[in-house]
Amino acid sequence: MSTSKSSRRRFIKKAVGTALATSSISTMLMAGKKGQTIELAPVQQEKKIYGANDQVNIAVIGAGIMGFTNLRTSVQIPGVKLVGACDLYTGRLDRVKEVYGREIFTTKNYQEVLDRKDVDAVIIATSDHWHDRISIDAMNKGKHVYCEKPMVHKLEEGAAVIDAQKKTGKVFQVGSQWVSSILTEKTRQIVESGVIGDLVLVETYIDRHSPNGAWQYSIPTDAKAGTVDWDRFLGNAPKVAYDPVRFFRWRNYQDYGTGIAGDLFVHLFSRLHQVLSSKGPNRILATGGLRYFKDGRDVPDVIVSVYDYAASDKHPAFNLQMRVNFVDGSLNGDRLRLVGSDGAITMGWDTIKVERNKMDKAPGYGGWDSYFTFSEAQQKEYEKWYKAHYPAEKMSVADDPIVEYKAPEKYNADIDHHMSFYDGIREGKPIKEDALFGMRAAGPALATNKSLFEKKIINWDPETARLV
Secondary structure, three states: OOHHHHHHHHHHHHHOOHHHHOOOHHHHHHHHHHOEEEEOOOOOOOOOOOOHHHOEEEEEEOOOHHHHHHHHHHOOOOOEEEEEEEOOEHHHHHHHHHHHOOOOEEEOOHHHHHOOOOOOEEEEOOOHHHHHHHHHHHHHOOOEEEEEOOOOOOHHHHHHHHHHHHHHOOOEEEEOHHHHOHHHHHHHHHHHHOOOOOEEEEEEEEOOOOOOOOOOOOOOOOOOOOOEOHHHHHOOOOOOOOOHHHHHOHHHOOOOOOHHHHHHHHHHHHHHHHHHOOOOOOEEEEEEEOOOOOOOOOOOOEEEEEEEEOOOOOOOOEEEEEEEEOOOOOOOOEEEEEEEOOEEEEEOOOEEEEEEOOOOOOOOOOOOOHHHHOOHHHHHHHHHHHHHHOOOOOOOOOOOOEEEEEOOOOOOHHHHHHHHHHHHHHHOOOOOOOHHHHHHHHHHHHHHHHHHHHOOOEEEEOOOOEEO
């Protein structure tokens, strides 16, 4: 059997699975050459009947876009009931009652939610600058916490959240749903199978091309001092006069948000770290700027950054290049691409594409090479030497199979991620994205901002999730 066919067979067995590997080799090769798409099976959740003692009563703190999105997902989980909501804008509290029932307890003071004995867990979806304080207060009050990403607003806040989770023993999960996706799990299996060889480079981005995507969110016409608790919103942020733009578009301001890095880079770090079982980078360098959305914001709309990942027992040393562009006229979307010595894996929103191009051990000669500059006699001598050192084999495996995986129609990773949170509460199952994992994703993202604004390389300790 030729080396080419042997490598293809090994690849298909690893990447496609036992069922495909047991079919005829000729069928497999033809399918590989033409390209093959395999639909992944969704996670099979055991159907359970939950009694009154197993019901998890939840409250949402921060009923904005992500607050409502998380509620919509959570209430689909059997045995989960919404009992309370907190927001600083009256209109959103009214909307919670319209959607979920007039009996829902509502307040503008999150402490009143934490004081309720009928609340078992809270979803924290506030502006970033409130994440750490509310998370710690909630766990100290005996509540389990689902906290939107990034876990913290500032790098120095992470340790206290990690310590609070350890001290209280409460379930804490960060809301970056790709961590629980079946596509992420499949990619992890493919990487660990070794079919792309040694990982050397990761390229990843999430680009957008709309004002809403760049956080120019709608502002209600009744947004005024009487309907918005501005002083409570400010919290530990600098005291400034009421501004509905800063309140409803808080992601645009460093005082309350973490910009592109905190909103979107965290997703990319979380996904990558789950795929590679990585703890994170150790060197961070970023640049960027405000290129288009000059609407008063003080965060960039374009960031480009690079990261060094040191070798670990889970992966070799590699480099990561990452970007987000809010002015993407190409509508190129998003992807995460892992490039190895023998192939590459490209992750899209709902697909995985695996390409195999095995690196030849023999260097080859001819073509764009110095060989043609040799004298005729030396060319013959070199050919003789080469064949003696490199036995005749096909020099390239350029036509290895391309295999694509896709998520089932209407698959929603949010469901799996929220299910993981409630399984952790009811059954004590391990949480993938706990406080330490969350900080190992949030830390490099916030350090990206630090590098950009301070114009310097940032050194990061991925083990302890702290600045060096």
